[in-house]
Amino acid sequence: MLKFIFLSLLFYNYSLADELNLFTSRHYEGDNMLFNQFTDKTGIKVNVVSGKSKVLEKRILEEGEKSKADILFLADAGALYSSQSKGLFTKLDQKRYNFISKSLRNDYWVGITKRARIVFYNPNVTSVNEIKDITYENLADKKWDKAIAIRQSNNIYNQSLVASILEHNGERKTKKWLNGFVKNFARSPQGNDRAQILMVASGKAKLAVANSYYYSLMLSGIKGDKQKKAAEKVLPHFPNQNGRGTHINISGAGILKFSPNKENALKFLDFLLTEKSQLEFCNNSFEFSVLDNMKSNKIRNNLNDNFKEDHSIDVTVYGKRQKEAYVLMKKAGWN
Numbered sequence: 270m271l272k273f274i275f276l277s278l279l280f281y282n283y284s285l286a287d288e289l290n291l292f293t294s295r296h297y298e299g300d301n302m303l304f305n306q307f308t309d310k311t312g313i314k315v316n317v318v319s320g321k322s323k324v325l326e327k328r329i330l331e332e333g334e335k336s337k338a339d340i341l342f343l344a345d346a347g348a349l350y351s352s353q354s355k356g357l358f359t360k361l362d363q364k365r366y367n368f369i370s371k372s373l374r375n376d377y378w379v380g381i382t383k384r385a386r387i388v389f390y391n392p393n394v395t396s397v398n399e400i401k402d403i404t405y406e407n408l409a410d411k412k413w414d415k416a417i418a419i420r421q422s423n424n425i426y427n428q429s430l431v432a433s434i435l436e437h438n439g440e441r442k443t444k445k446w447l448n449g450f451v452k453n454f455a456r457s458p459q460g461n462d463r464a465q466i467l468m469v470a471s472g473k474a475k476l477a478v479a480n481s482y483y484y485s486l487m488l489s490g491i492k493g494d495k496q497k498k499a500a501e502k503v504l505p506h507f508p509n510q511n512g513r514g515t516h517i518n519i520s521g522a523g524i525l526k527f528s529p530n531k532e533n534a535l536k537f538l539d540f541l542l543t544e545k546s547q548l549e550f551c552n553n554s555f556e557f558s559v560l561d562n563m564k565s566n567k568i569r570n571n572l573n574d575n576f577k578e579d580h581s582i583d584v585t586v587y588g589k590r591q592k593e594a595y596v597l598m599k600k601a602g603w604n
């Protein structure tokens with residue numbers, strides 16, 4: 270009997286030692302390639318569970334101690350903060366991640382990739398001079414009356430952007446800014462980030478606000494010839510270059526409190542943060558690396574990554590102030 274228990278314990282440990290259960294809200298083909306590379310290198314099988322962040326969060330919460338999830342990998346610091354505030358993560362040893370900017374991590378999760386929420390324009394309609402010093406704050410100016418395309422207020426990227434503005438400028442100024450900004454919408458917000466870039470390409474809007482990698486994705490041709498041609502008419506511009514820098518967000522990951530394979534989870538995070546993996550993120554999903562001095566493939570993504578990033582506030586703040594931001598957005602009439 271004892272022998273049997275010992276053997277089954279051995280087997281139990283053995284099976285745990287060789288796998289990792291990854292819960293992810295990301296949906297890029299390139300990610301799976303990377304996960305396979307991790308398996309080839311370590312022998313650790315990666316079981317991927319994909320879904321929207323709220324769905325994954327709910328499942329992990331409901332399964333509690335029985336949850337087999339090891340890592341939660343989410344797009345947007347706000348989504349990570351939401352899971353953090355529900356107590357889903359275990360603490361990370363910050364020393365292990367001190368090569369990553371402090372503003373992109375906290376005790377519970379670490380930034381894996383970076384993205385910028387920026388402005389796009391059509392140089393045939395709007396001159397570079399008109400926008401070269403543009404700030405997020407300027408997007409509320411009367412000059413841009415009915416000129417801006419942006420998605421809805423329920424979009425987490427927008428909520429994070431407004432949360433950052435709230436943190437920088439305070440509530441009173443943000444309310445005023447929102448009122449002006451909403452008046453400048455070219456249409457009632459709808460569609461995804463790429464749809465906003467298409468509005469600018471077709472001349473229906475002068476400016477679009479969208480995440481940097483969507484533009485690169487369109488240019489790559491992965492989304493079809495029509496989107497590629499449209500993106501070729503459009504140029505990216507990074508706001509607030511003369512001041513605090515452009516709004517930066519992350520995809521990030523944390524290890525779950527009841528993770529059955531914590532050692533494997535640590536190895537996996539280390540792997541995602543190697544130069545080689547970071548380069549894959551840059552080239553496949555067109556995001557920016559969280560490593561300093563790591564530049565993306567400029568030919569493929571056509572984005573200058575030598576821009577000033579806003580690291581003056583921690584991305585954690587986006588999560589902390591997102592609800593507050595959303596209330597103000599709705600009040601200003603941002604649907």
Ligand SMILES: [Fe+2]
Pocket residue numbers: 344480
């Ligand atoms: Fe996205």
